[in-house]
Amino acid sequence: MAVYYKSRRVMPFMNLKPLHILVVGGGIAGIMLALLSERRAFKVTLIEKSKEWRPVVGAITLTLNGVRLLKEIGLFPAIEARSNEIRNINIADEQGEILSSFNLDGYADYAKTVTILRHDLHNILLSHLHTTAVHLDTTFSSIENDDNKVKVTLSNGHQQYYDAVVGCDGINSTVRKAVFGKRSNKYAGYSSWRFIANNLPQPHSDTITEMWGNGKRFGIVPVSENSVHCFASVNTTKNYVAYSNISIAAFKNLFTDFGGPVPGIMASLEEGHELMYNDLEDVPLQKYHKGRVILMGDAAHGMTPNLTQGAALAIEDAFLLVNKLTHTSKVEKDLAAFHLERSKRVFAVQRKSNLLGRIGQLKTPALCGLRNFCWKNIPDKWIQNDLKNLLVSR
Numbered sequence: 311m312a313v314y315y316k317s318r319r320v321m322p323f324m325n326l327k328p329l330h331i332l333v334v335g336g337g338i339a340g341i342m343l344a345l346l347s348e349r350r351a352f353k354v355t356l357i358e359k360s361k362e363w364r365p366v367v368g369a370i371t372l373t374l375n376g377v378r379l380l381k382e383i384g385l386f387p388a389i390e391a392r393s394n395e396i397r398n399i400n401i402a403d404e405q406g407e408i409l410s411s412f413n414l415d416g417y418a419d420y421a422k423t424v425t426i427l428r429h430d431l432h433n434i435l436l437s438h439l440h441t442t443a444v445h446l447d448t449t450f451s452s453i454e455n456d457d458n459k460v461k462v463t464l465s466n467g468h469q470q471y472y473d474a475v476v477g478c479d480g481i482n483s484t485v486r487k488a489v490f491g492k493r494s495n496k497y498a499g500y501s502s503w504r505f506i507a508n509n510l511p512q513p514h515s516d517t518i519t520e521m522w523g524n525g526k527r528f529g530i531v532p533v534s535e536n537s538v539h540c541f542a543s544v545n546t547t548k549n550y551v552a553y554s555n556i557s558i559a560a561f562k563n564l565f566t567d568f569g570g571p572v573p574g575i576m577a578s579l580e581e582g583h584e585l586m587y588n589d590l591e592d593v594p595l596q597k598y599h600k601g602r603v604i605l606m607g608d609a610a611h612g613m614t615p616n617l618t619q620g621a622a623l624a625i626e627d628a629f630l631l632v633n634k635l636t637h638t639s640k641v642e643k644d645l646a647a648f649h650l651e652r653s654k655r656v657f658a659v660q661r662k663s664n665l666l667g668r669i670g671q672l673k674t675p676a677l678c679g680l681r682n683f684c685w686k687n688i689p690d691k692w693i694q695n696d697l698k699n700l701l702v703s704r
């Protein structure tokens with residue numbers, strides 16, 4: 311993979327009018343793109359449909375491929391100060407017996423892997439926006455590719471022309487729908503709850519543990535001295551109301567067959583504890599751009615979170631896209647060049663994440679036994695090599 315961001319002391323089209331881009335959506339992808347575009351002296355407008363920057367709930371793991379890029383632009387110290395370093399990733403069975411262990415110390419010179427509360431990450435990224443015109447409580451009603459501009463009608467009725475529009479509006483992107491027509495996301499066959507548990511003893515505060523049961527998984531991600539971010543997934547159908555509105559008691563009942571640290575974590579939950587529930591899906595889009603409109607982050611390639619790559623890939627997208635964009639007369643070519651360079655890696659990560667999820671969610675006891683046996687006996691080197699290819703840019 312190429313190194314994406316190179317600071318350009320002399321920009322090729324510096325004497326010309328700067329590119330004016332519209333970023334739709336103020337998640338990690340949109341804010342990163344705005345932030346990097348400012349540094350290229352582009353004119354940026356960002357619209358976000360939420361009325362205010364709401365606290366983003368839960369935590370997120372930033373893997374070292376994303377962290378390396380954040381380091382490159384000087385943002386990492388602020389993030390590091392609010393985050394917890396992860397040094398090991400363990401896969402275990404449902405009783406906590408370790409099947410495989412991946413140590414990250416060998417990458418320390420390259421970059422760290424950290425876990426951070428989502429609202430902390432969001433606030434840090436936002437605090438680095440300077441010249442972007444941010445419009446909250448705003449979306450669009452139409453987007454039309456013109457000959458050499460994109461005509462956008464905003465929800466407040468204003469019409470504006472932009473050199474390029476970037477849809478960073480998440481896995482259910484309305485930019486995608488407006489430009490490519492309605493296509494369904496591909497449900498992975500399982501859904502997941504996320505929650506933060508506080509006041510827990512953390513004997514391994516630098517270790518993520520994912521426990522594989524029969525048609526269920528439970529993950530424990532340390533966030534700070536005494537709090538953990540947990541995810542718990544079960545095989546089910548999409549939009550299963552009994553799960554999206556589950557009580558804490560019913561949720562606990564689903565995981566009584568898990569041992570290790572799980573009973574202690576479950577015991578800390580009381581009725582009313584906040585659980586976030588998501589159907590897990592892939593966005594099966596083959597092309598990210600049409601004319602002067604392009605998609606980025608989850609809008610382009612939303613995927614199952616089994617490799618915790620969503621944020622890092624959104625950051626990689628932003629670096630590459632900003633590096634590819636040159637001049638208003640070349641936008642379409644630049645977007646095509648972005649897609650060409652980007653899609654191979656992203657499709658591969660999406661497929662790998664989906665496969666890992668299917669393995670982790672196996673349900674038949676005999677198959678689960680075989681899976682655990684094989685996973686325990688896979689040479690560590692294989693897993694190390696695979697993850698190295700995923701995480702370390704060349």
Ligand SMILES: Cc1cc2nc3c(=O)[nH]c(=O)nc-3n(C[C@H](O)[C@H](O)[C@H](O)COP(=O)(O)OP(=O)(O)OC[C@H]3O[C@@H](n4cnc5c(N)ncnc54)[C@H](O)[C@@H]3O)c2cc1C
Nearest residue numbers: 335337338339358359371449479480607608615618620621
């Ligand atoms: C259960 C789960 C766990 C995960 N864990 C991790 C993890 O540990 N590590 C990791 O890297 N990734 C993880 N991910 C994935 C990660 O959350 C996403 O990949 C990442 O947040 C994508 O960022 P984004 O900016 O593309 O989209 P989003 O974060 O969805 O942001 C989209 C933004 O666009 C706004 N918007 C939407 N529609 C419009 C519109 N029409 N007009 C204007 N604004 C609009 C939304 O309000 C939102 O602010 C996980 C995902 C799930 C479901």
